[in-house]
Amino acid sequence: MIKKYFLFLFLSFLISNQSIGQLITEDKNLPKIGEKVNLSSPYHTTLTFFFNLEESHFEPTKAGKTLDVSGMKNPDAEKLAVQLKQVFEGKGVIIRTSEIPNDQNYRDSTSGAELIYYFDKKNLPGIFLEKEGNEWKFSSFSVSQIEELHSETYPYGTAKLLNILPKIGTQEYFGLQLWQLVGIFILILLVFLAHWIFTVAVDNVLLYSFKRFGYGKLGENYLLPVARVTSFYLIVLLLSIMIRVLQLPTEIWSWVLVIFRTLKPFLITLIFYKLVNVLAAYFARLATKTESTLDDQLVPLLRKTLKAFVVIIGTLFILRDGLNLDIIPFLTGLSIGGVAIALAAQDTIKNFFGSVMIFIDKPFQVGDWITSGDIDGTVEEVGFRSTRIRTFRNSLMYVPNGKIADATLDNHGLRQYRRFYTTLTVTYDTPPQLIEEFVKGLREIVLAHPHTRKDMYHIYFNNLSSYSQDIMFYIFFEVPTWGEELACRHEILVQTVKLANTLGVRFAFPTQTLHMESFPEKKGLVPEYNSDSAFYQNKLGEFMNTALNKKT
Known part of the structure; x- marks a missing residue:
């Protein structure tokens, strides 16, 4: 009997992956589980359930006695017990016997101090032990959830493989049974097949479709990376469903489960990270249709912000789902630290x-x-x-x-019009008739230019300064940039100089003039002007017909 007892403890160690040798010394009056079912505490009920479902000691009848089937019609306790164990294994719930209470009147403090015990509230919130009379059993509510949880754990008909694959053979090689090795080989083939199918569908069909409709660059640079990462995610999702059927040892399955739980949020984060580029390309295309260039600058900032947001949220999900860490204290620390950072920054x-x-x-x-x-x-x-x-x-x-x-x-x-203001100074010997025609010519130059404002300009003879007669030249250019404004100034000033040369207008500048008496045999330095205004009108007409008409 002692040998059976130690065998039972050893199997418990394999199940829990943690030594329970301390219980041997503390409780020497444990019932002999090999002879009868012990349901006196959560600890004993758990050991009874898992011990009697081990292959070396497979007695599902005894394991079924740990289930409360009183509320069911024609219950199959043996089948339900096997399914429940498969749910534990498929969900990757590790039972550590050192954490299971050995108190006959254990109360769960998180559930109003009721006589119940939860195994894993996160992964299996509906599976718990409940004390009825003097016995601890899986509650009637938990038993009613077994079939639904089993279908959820092994979806798409994979539950049938649990009965088919073991028929291949149970011989052990490298610590695994023959049917498990065959299942691993089949999974590897499925991975390569799925990768080939997704590669053909994504690289050939999807990319070809985009090229056919004229969006080849968009599909190759933006959508193709998203589709490839999505294909990897689907492969991981397929593997996570199929690998549960292999019923791998707990030590191996616990690590495999961590890898899959980490890969899923990681790949989802990567998908959204790639989708940000697609969204940024869409906004960049919208920005090109607007006149403002500030939204063109906003697109890169929006892309960087969204990527940072995706990385932060994805990291939190990886920590929570993949590594099974509680992120609430982390977020609380961020909120407190955020106040300090805000004050310092x-x-x-x-x-x-x-x-x-x-x-x-x-x-x-x-x-x-x-x-x-x-x-x-x-x-x-x-x-x-x-x-x-x-x-x-x-x-x-x-x-x-x-x-x-x-x-x-x-x-x-943001100016709609760009002002150009200058003063044209002509010499004092310029007759008024010539000034009048010169002003008319300047106005015609403004009206003929394609980029000047026609409803707002001022060109007048408006001042007599110390050395010149001043003409105010006040106009506006309707151009968007400073470079175009300079080009328009150049054109206007060139036409102004040509007009002055045509009419004989001399521009004044600060000088000192010495007047000498004119000698009969020599002409004076002061130019002679025609006093007939019709003469200058003809000159202006010649300028308009040649210079301005030639340009237009």
Whole structure:
């Protein structure tokens, strides 16, 4: 009898993967389980259940007595006991006997101090032991859930393989039975077959379809990476379902289960990480249709933000589902640490919200010329913390977004019209008739230019300065960039000089003139002007017919 007792303890060790030798010394009056069923405590009921379902000591009748089948009609306790053990193995629930209470009146403090014991509330929340009278059994509620849990654990007809595969043979090789080795070989073939099918479907069918409809670049650069990762996820999902049928030893299966639980959230995270590129490409395409260039800069920032968010959320799921870690304390620590970080990084947070306000209000866009205090240059890039501005000295200025959000900006890039103001000075000896025709010619130049504002310009003879007669030249260009404005200025000024040369207008500049008496045999230095206004009108007409008409 003592040998049976130690055999029972040894098998318990294999089940729990943890030594229970301490129980031998503490409780020498344990019942002899080899002779009768012991249901006096959660500990004894658990050992009775698993011990009598071991292959070397397979007595499902005794194991079935640990189930409370009082609420069922025509129950098959033996079948339900076998199915429940398969559920434990398929879910990867490891029973550690050192953690099972050996108290006959054990109460679960998390369930209102009831006489119940849960094995694994996370993976098997509906399976628990309950004391009825003097016996601990799997509760009637748990028994009613066994068939549903079994179908959930072994879906798509894989439960039938549990009865078919063992018929191949139970000879042991390398610590595994023959049917398990055959099952592993079949799984490897299925993996290669599934990989080949997904490769053909993704690389050939999907990519061919996109190329046929003119989206070959989109499919190859964005959707193809997503499809490939998805195919790997489906293979892992298939393996996680099929490998449960092999009923691997607990020591091996526990590690395999951890690998699958880690791979699933990891691959899902990778899928969403790749999908961010697809979403960013879609938004980039929308941004190209708008006139603003700020949304073009927003797309890379949005892509980086979404990727960081996906990585953080994916890491939390890997820690929770894959490594079975409690992330609540971790999140609590983040919230407390976040307050400290926020206090220590006030400027960084201010700059971040400043960048948010820039993207919402859009006070400028990439390529705009802005000025504000020491800021003077063209916007090149808007980041999370700072805005990069290219000065006219070709240096780079990094301005914190918080400062820009609070500053008064003068955005020259958002001007609808670009003003050009100058004063044309002509000499005092220019007759009024010539000035009148010169002003008319300047107005005609403005009206003939394709990029000048026709409803708002001022060209008048408006001042007599110390050395010249001044003509105000005040016009507007309807161009988007400073470079185009300079080109228009060039064209207008060239036409102005040509007009002056045609009419004989001389531009004044600060000089000192010495007047000498004219001698009969020599002409004076002062030019002679025609006093007839019709003469200058003809000159203006010739200029308009040649210079302006030739250009248009």
